[in-house]
Amino acid sequence: xxxxxxxxxxxxxxxxxxxxxxxxxxxxxxxxxxxxxxxxxxxxxxxxxxxxxxxxxxxxxxxxxxxxxxxxxxxxxxxxxxxxxxxxxxxxxxxxxxxxxxxxxxxxxxxxxxxxxxxxxxxxxxxxxxxxxxxxxxxxxxxxxxxxxxxxxxxxxxxxxxxxxxxxxxxxxxxxxxxxxxxxxxxxxxxxxxxxxxxxxxxxxxxxxxxxxxxxxxxxxxxxxxxxxxxxxxxxxxxxxxxxxxxxxxxxxxxxxxxxxxxxxxxxxxxxxxxxxxxxxxxxxxxxxxxxxxxxxxxxxxxxxxxxxxxxxxxxxxxxxxxxxxxxxxxxxxxxxxxxxxxxxxxxxxxxxxxxxxxxxxxxxxxxxxxxxxxxxxxxxxxxxxxxxxxxxxxxxxxxxxxxxxxxxxxxxxxxxxxxxxxxxxxxxxx
Ligand SMILES: [Zn+2]
Numbered sequence: 001x002x003x004x005x006x007x008x009x010x011x012x013x014x015x016x017x018x019x020x021x022x023x024x025x026x027x028x029x030x031x032x033x034x035x036x037x038x039x040x041x042x043x044x045x046x047x048x049x050x051x052x053x054x055x056x057x058x059x060x061x062x063x064x065x066x067x068x069x070x071x072x073x074x075x076x077x078x079x080x081x082x083x084x085x086x087x088x089x090x091x092x093x094x095x096x097x098x099x100x101x102x103x104x105x106x107x108x109x110x111x112x113x114x115x116x117x118x119x120x121x122x123x124x125x126x127x128x129x130x131x132x133x134x135x136x137x138x139x140x141x142x143x144x145x146x147x148x149x150x151x152x153x154x155x156x157x158x159x160x161x162x163x164x165x166x167x168x169x170x171x172x173x174x175x176x177x178x179x180x181x182x183x184x185x186x187x188x189x190x191x192x193x194x195x196x197x198x199x200x201x202x203x204x205x206x207x208x209x210x211x212x213x214x215x216x217x218x219x220x221x222x223x224x225x226x227x228x229x230x231x232x233x234x235x236x237x238x239x240x241x242x243x244x245x246x247x248x249x250x251x252x253x254x255x256x257x258x259x260x261x262x263x264x265x266x267x268x269x270x271x272x273x274x275x276x277x278x279x280x281x282x283x284x285x286x287x288x289x290x291x292x293x294x295x296x297x298x299x300x301x302x303x304x305x306x307x308x309x310x311x312x313x314x315x316x317x318x319x320x321x322x323x324x325x326x327x328x329x330x331x332x333x334x335x336x337x338x339x340x341x342x343x344x345x346x347x348x349x350x351x352x353x354x355x356x357x358x359x360x361x362x363x364x365x366x367x368x369x370x371x372x373x374x375x376x377x378x379x380x381x382x383x384x385x386x387x388x389x390x391x392x393x394x395x396x397x398x399x400x401x402x403x404x405x406x407x408x409x410x411x412x413x414x415x416x417x418x419x420x421x422x423x424x425x426x427x428x429x430x431x
Contacts, residue, residue, distance in 0.1 A: 002159075002192070003124035003140070004087045005393025006108045009063040012395075013051050015104055016089050020048035023092045030088050034081045040065075044085075067398045068365055076194075076231045079366040083396050091127070098139055105143045108395070113152050115400050119427060120152075123190045123225075125159030125168065133168070134175045141182045148185075155431060157188035157225060162198040165191065165206055173213060176220045183220045187431035192227040192256065196234040199286065200226075200246035207250045223431045225357075226252035229260030230367050233272065235279040236328065237265050237338050239287050245345045246290075254355040254388075254429060259367045261346055261356070262376020265338040269330055271368050277329055282322035288314045301344035303337050346383040355386040355429045360407045361399050362392035372411040381412060381422060388426040 007015070016023075025031045025044045034042050047065055050058030068082045093100045112120050122144060126136040137158060144154040160168045169189065176183050189210065191203065207224060214221050228247040232240035240260035247255055260268075269275045288310050291298060295305045317326065349356065358377050363369045369376065380387050389408060391401050408419060 001120065001122065001391050002393050003105070003108060003122040004090050005083060005396045006111070006122075006391075007086050007090075007104075007395040008111065008398065009059070009066050009395075011107050011111075012066055012086050012089065013048070013059065013062060015086075015093060015107065016048050017052060019089070019092060019096075020045060023089065025088065028088070028091075030084055034085065037078050037081045063398075066396070068393075068396050069398070070365065072365060076366050079396070080193075083393065086396070094126075094136060101136070101139050102143045105140065106147065109144070109147045109152075109154065111395075113147075115402065117401060118152060119155075119430065121155045121157055121188065121431060123157040123159050123192065125161065125190075125192075129167070130171075133171045134178070137172065137175055137186070138179060138182065141185045145182075145185045154185065155188070156186045157190045157431065158186065159190040159192050160206075162191055162193065162195070162202075165203070169206060169209070172222065173220075176217075176222075180220065187221070187223060189222050189224045190226070190256075191224070191252075194231070195227060195243075196231055199283070200228065200243055200250055201286070203250055207252075211251065223253050224251065225254040225256065225431075226250070227256035228252075228258060229255070230257035230363075232260055233275060233368075235276065235283050236287065237268055237276050238291075238341060239279055239283050240276070241338065241341045241345055242287060242290050245348055248345075248349050248352055248354040252354065253431070254357050255349075256357045256390075256392075257359060257363065257367060258356045258380070259363055259369060259376045261342050261349075262379035263369060264374060264379075265330070265335045267370060267374045271370065278325045278327045280322065281317050281320045281324045281326055284326045284328075285314065285317055285322075288317075298341070298344060301347070302340040303344065304333070342379065343383070346380070346385050350384045350386070353386060355388060356380055357388055357390045359390045359392035360404050360411075361397050365397060372407075375411065377408065378412065381414070386429065387423055388429055389423065 031042065031044070042065060047062050051062040052058070066082060066085050068079050072078055072082070090104065093104050124140055126133055128136060141156045144156050147154050158168065158172050172186070172189065176186065210222060210224055226247045229240055229244040232243070237260065244255060244258045244261050291305055291310055292307065295307055299305050358380055360375065360377060363375060364372070389404055391399055391404055394400055408414065409416060414422065
């Protein structure tokens with residue numbers, strides 16, 4: 001789960017109570033962004049004041065302003081603004097120093113202990129530079145380490161910003177060099193948040209570097225996990241499926257979401273007018289290169305691949321500007337081919353041992369999955385791919401791991417026993 005997404009509405013109130021009047025709510029465009037995106041007129045000071053003075057009326061209002069519920073469905077941008085209602089406080093709290101930061105992290109971890117969780121991997125990225133950035137990661141790792149006991153194990157995954165992952169990656173390595181004991185807790189790297197515009201090919205060199213550094217420092221292993229196939233309205237469904245395959249080929253151990261591998265293409269294109277019909281010339285060229293490279297395997301998997309037509313199309317596109325758009329409407333044959341591609345990539349992931357982290361509620365509320373019946377989990381469960389059920393942002397969604405498992409039992413034909421058998425022990429996927 002994301003650490004900053006695991007605070008419930010009551011945590012928001014508890015953490016906000018002593019500071020909500022000091023916080024600059026207009027900083028980093030928070031208030032404008034929230035109000036424009038959610039078409040509302042939030043007054044955070046009034047909201048907190050009322051929740052404290054008159055909880056019966058005020059707390060439900062605070063909760064409604066924060067929790068990203070079923071009625072908010074389908075929009076990643078809107079989700080990010082509700083998420084930022086907490087992360088704005090989180091950022092302010094971190095600036096107050098170590099003590100406040102430690103107290104906030106403990107507040108989240110206490111929930112998970114009370115919920116009976118035994119093992120949690122927390123994803124969190126930080127801001128700042130140099131020693132300041134390293135100190136934040138150190139505080140996070142040390143606080144999580146201090147929470148570990150016989151009943152509870154915490155691990156820390158650093159989330160790298162996709163637009164410039166290198167400085168944060170180098171900061172993590174430097175931190176581990178300076179404080180090698182943190183490698184017990186700090187085990188992984190994540191690529192998360194906005195994925196549109198960041199094709200997996202951009203991360204070849206950093207994945208290579210991670211592998212080289214792991215080989216050079218065997219006692220400071222960092223394993224990469226990767227969010228992919230979650231939000232993909234910027235491209236064709238073939239490309240969305242391919243990105244999941246490419247993320248796995250990069251060497252990511254676990255892939256977050258992979259909705260693109262489990263959502264039926266006919267349902268996916270119905271989500272918006274002309275959804276997935278247009279994509280960049282560069283994206284189409286990447287798809288053609290992939291199809292030519294995997295031609296015989298794709299054909300064996302039942303996907304129609306016309307090599308000479310693809311080569312001709314490649315010739316026609318190669319001289320266009322890479323940021324031009326190509327439009328290709330869907331046919332029922334194309335839908336059928338995409339289903340075969342999904343199966344092909346699921347089989348590839350199965351062979352490579354790649355794990356998919358499926359987050360049922362997150363997919364329904366921010367992943368654009370229209371309803372339980374068409375949830376990607378059905379296809380994922382039916383395949384043999386390594387699969388685990390995760391919560392993503394349990395506080396922002398007001399859910400727990402137990403409620404996610406209940407959701408799966410309610411909406412699939414699995415029983416507790418058969419689900420446990422299908423999934424196996426998720427601890428085998430730990431970093
Ligand atoms: Zn996530």
